Amino acid sequence: MAVLEMLRKLGADGDVDFLREGVRVLAAALMEAEVTELTGVPKGERAPERRLTNRNGYRERRWDTRVGTIDLAIPKVRDGSYFPSLLEPRRRAERALLAVVCEAYVGGVSTRRVEDLVAALGVASLSKSEVSRMCAALDAEVETFRSRSLAGELYPYLWLDATYVKVRDAGRVVSMAALVAIGVASTGERRVLGLELAAGNDEGNAWAPFISRLVERGLAGVRLVISDAHRGLVRAIDELLLGAAWQRCRVHFTRNAQALVPRTSASMVATVIRSIFEQPSGMSAREQLRRVCEGLAPRFPAVAELLDAATVDLLAHFDFPASHRRQIRSTNPLERLNKEIKRRTAVVGIFPNRASLIRLVGTVLAEQDDEWQDGRRYFSPESMALIDEDVIEDEEVNPAQLMAS
Numbered sequence: 387m388a389v390l391e392m393l394r395k396l397g398a399d400g401d402v403d404f405l406r407e408g409v410r411v412l413a414a415a416l417m418e419a420e421v422t423e424l425t426g427v428p429k430g431e432r433a434p435e436r437r438l439t440n441r442n443g444y445r446e447r448r449w450d451t452r453v454g455t456i457d458l459a460i461p462k463v464r465d466g467s468y469f470p471s472l473l474e475p476r477r478r479a480e481r482a483l484l485a486v487v488c489e490a491y492v493g494g495v496s497t498r499r500v501e502d503l504v505a506a507l508g509v510a511s512l513s514k515s516e517v518s519r520m521c522a523a524l525d526a527e528v529e530t531f532r533s534r535s536l537a538g539e540l541y542p543y544l545w546l547d548a549t550y551v552k553v554r555d556a557g558r559v560v561s562m563a564a565l566v567a568i569g570v571a572s573t574g575e576r577r578v579l580g581l582e583l584a585a586g587n588d589e590g591n592a593w594a595p596f597i598s599r600l601v602e603r604g605l606a607g608v609r610l611v612i613s614d615a616h617r618g619l620v621r622a623i624d625e626l627l628l629g630a631a632w633q634r635c636r637v638h639f640t641r642n643a644q645a646l647v648p649r650t651s652a653s654m655v656a657t658v659i660r661s662i663f664e665q666p667s668g669m670s671a672r673e674q675l676r677r678v679c680e681g682l683a684p685r686f687p688a689v690a691e692l693l694d695a696a697t698v699d700l701l702a703h704f705d706f707p708a709s710h711r712r713q714i715r716s717t718n719p720l721e722r723l724n725k726e727i728k729r730r731t732a733v734v735g736i737f738p739n740r741a742s743l744i745r746l747v748g749t750v751l752a753e754q755d756d757e758w759q760d761g762r763r764y765f766s767p768e769s770m771a772l773i774d775e776d777v778i779e780d781e782e783v784n785p786a787q788l789m790a791s
Contacts, residue, residue: 410456413449417470421461424468439465445759449473460760467761521745528748531755532581536600540607541569541579542773543710544630546597546619547717548589549724551747553737555585562740563589564727564747565596568720572607574763574770576719578755579605581748583740590618597626609773610706612717614638615699634699635717636663639692646688655689658682663715668704672697707772710765719764723754 422428426438444459460470548563555562567580580600584592593616608630611623615634623632640659644652658678665671675697683690693700703715713719730750737743758764 406456410458413456413458413470413472416472417458417461420471421463421468424463424466439463447473447756462760465762467757469757469760521741524745524749525741528745528752531752532744532748533603535604536579537604537606540572541577541605542572542607542609542770543570543714544579544605544608544611544627545569545717545720546593546611546613546623547720547724548584549727551727551731551737551743552735553740553743555740559736560585562743563592564743565589565592566720566723566727566751567596567600568723569605569608570764570770572767572770574765574767576758576764578723578751578758581744581751583744590616593619594622594626597622601626610702610714612714614717615642615696631702631705632699633702633714634696635715636700637716637718637721639696639700643689643692646692647686651686655682655686659693662700666708668701671701671704675701707769709769713764723751726750726754 418429421441424439425441429441440463442462442464444461447458447460449456449458458470461468545568546565548565550561550563552559553562554560563584565580565582565584566578568576569579570576580596580603582592582596582599584596608627610631610633611627612633612635613619613623615638620632623630636659640656643655643659647655658681662671662675662678665674675693679690679693682693703711706714727747727750730746731737731743734742734746737746
């Protein structure tokens with residue numbers, strides 16, 4: 387009866403699609419009921435002793451239904467995550483995969499494996515016009531996601547990395563680098579910020595335009611950039627993200643160091659390097675790094691020189707809150723996302739063109755961005771506020787000791 391009364395009032399105000407509005411109202415009621423069960427307290431009521439978690443506002447999401455597109459306001463919770471049962475997680479990526487596979491099939495570049503995949507997806511036959519319409523709709527969604535404004539929010543932490551995929555380009559199969567940027571906002575939420583393609587042999591020159599486009603879209607407030615030591619990438623960070631510190635990924639660095647020693651000594655070198663990052667403060671980490679260099683110099687002088695030259699870049703994360711350091715000392719958060727991209731793209735193998743690669747990778751990233759918004763914060767807002775504190779170290783630092791170190 388409450389729903390009917392609401393619809394009558396809406397109808398009195400003008401021309402209303404009652405069916406679509408009814409679905410929207412019922413969907414909102416269902417989501418509120420699910421969140422009430424999740425929090426333990428109905429909306430608007432206070433019961434701290436029964437509360438399981440807190441509501442944390444809403445986020446907008448479009449929902450395509452048989453009665454038209456409906457704009458939903460999905461509730462968010464502070465601890466844990468909530469995803470409405472009426473929505474289909476990962477639906478966009480499955481549509482994108484279908485579109486890419488069908489495009490390859492219709493374009494005549496498919497293999498028996500792709501043909502079997504098309505059949506497994508339940509596609510008996512598709513015309514070129516049908517595939518074009520399917521791809522155009524997905525391409526518009528991906529382009530909107532890739533070009534959305536980043537203004538209005540600060541992103542203190544920024545991760546940059548690339549993953550490689552095979553694509554048919556100008557009649558040849560070539561390796562393409564998918565450049566990906568993710569960040570943590572000042573609210574503690576992780577977001578996917580950007581995606582671009584670059585020829586595998588031109589990745590170094592592609593980083594500067596990629597970062598420039600992020601800045602043009604509103605990227606601001608970057609305090610620390612985490613990446614590997616790719617020369618073109620580091621140069622672009624220095625030139626375009628002024629005032630931001632650079633954290634060299636400890637995982638990539640350790641691999642570089644292991645490549646300088648015999649295989650039988652690789653495990654030992656990794657262990658002693660790891661001991662540097664396990665220190666409780668920047669001062670103790672610098673002291674441990676000095677000891678490691680002194681211990682390695684007689685047998686492995688190249689590793690000692692590499693460590694000494696990279697001291698500032700390897701220990702940059704110690705200038706940030708202690709609760710963040712494990713996550714911001716390597717590109718692992720982005721590596722896990724790259725593994726998901728690899729898992730999805732492996733189904734296709736060789737992409738028929740650049741547009742199909744952007745389509746699939748873009749939808750995977752858009753879905754991940756949705757999941758991060760629905761899930762728990764990566765860092766708490768309280769710990770993010772500590773980034774601006776004058777003293778981050780866990781212990782009092784004597785200026786004379788710093789000079790000596």
